Amino acid sequence: MYMKEKTEISELEINLQTAPDNFLVFAQGFDTEESATQFARLIGEYIRELSCYFDLSQLDGLTVAFDYRTALLNLDRGYESSYQLTPSDNHVVGIAMTPSVIRDGILKSHIVLNAALAIALKSPDHEHYNLALHTLAHECAHVEIDHRFNTVFPGVLLKKVYVDAHDYCRWKIILACWGEYAATWRSAKIGNDPTSYYEEAFVGILNQARPNANEFIKAYRTHCDIGRVMSEVYGIYGDLMKFAAYLLGNMEGQQISLDDLPITKKELEGHWFKPYFNKLGTLCKHISIEYGQWKDISNFEAIGDLADELVTCNGVILSHLEDGRLYVDIPCSSETMPT
Secondary structure, eight states: HHHHHHEEEGSOOSSOOOOOOOOOEESSSSSSSSHHHHHHHHHHHHHHTTTTTOOTEEEEEEEEESSHHHHHHHHHOOOSSSSSOOEEEEESSOEEEEEEEEEEEEEEEEEEEHHHHHHHGTTSSSSHHHHHHHHHHHHHHHHHHHHHHHHHHHTTTTTTOOOOHHHHHHHHHHHHHHHHHHHHHTTTSSSSSOOHHHHHHHHHHHHHHHOOOOOHHHHHHOOOOOHHHHHHHHHHHHOOOOOOHHHHHHHHHHTOOGGHHHHHHHHHTTTTHHHHHHHHHHHHHHHHHHTTOOSSSSSHHHHHHHHHHHHHHTOEEEEEOOOOOOOOOOOOHHHHHHH
16 A cells, blocks of 8 residues: 555554454546546545554545535435535535435445545546545544544434523533544544644634624624624634644644644634633643543533633623523623624
8 A cells, every 4th residue: 555655654554454354445527437437445444554553443534526415415314304515615625524314314424525635546647646646544533533433422412402502602612622632643644744724724714703703793793683793703722622622633633732833823813712722722632631531521511611702702791590591691892892
């Protein structure tokens, strides 16, 4: 395989292959059936080798498609849902995703890759080879991470019944932050070094988050839909936390600090988000120390608490009444009133 020649995977902890004996690879949009079959076999070989480092025992399969958006929409997730999978396109351009699926009552993971990038795996001399390899490793990490989480907390992924919209918003952020921290941490040494990419993405959203959230609050003053504005504001600050988690996990995996990231260090200096950045790193680090051996879910809930604290700091205050109903207060301020 090309992998050992182009990456540091040979220096990592190598175990027996963990991928299922049989898993399907769907190659879509290729010129001929023969080329599709050849590439499916090739990427299957990569999966076999990566499964010596990642636990891929709960891999459902892979879809590699040139029409990435349609592949996500058409993925059979094994249960009824009105939610549609779509590539991210707001802060970064999505090229891969690993959704959870249900097969015969068992939670598994299915990797979906944009073939325009994945095709680089055909040759180690391709300019995007190491990026494609790192992307595949990152998605394999997600397979392992979700399996570890689901083993310890079997009633959460795809099964949790949310108490209310607030509970849903919290858990969306919790799972996104931990998932991306862990995936960047676990895949950091395979393929290219993505540090500059994660740094650029984080810095790009850092100074946009508060103004964008304030615009949603201004719009709320007119439409008065409390559920809508709560979802929008949690979405904005959840994205900020998620991109911070990408960077923090990569920092852990690469064994670097803010001193090695002068751009991020400068942007965070004196910034209102810096304490949240540091606390998120501490919380995720604590979770990673007990990786797969968690005693309870409290450290994960602490990420949700941090999200609540961040949103409250930015003008959306949530509380529960004695009867359990959610109460949302959005005080007027000069930054959140329409002009």
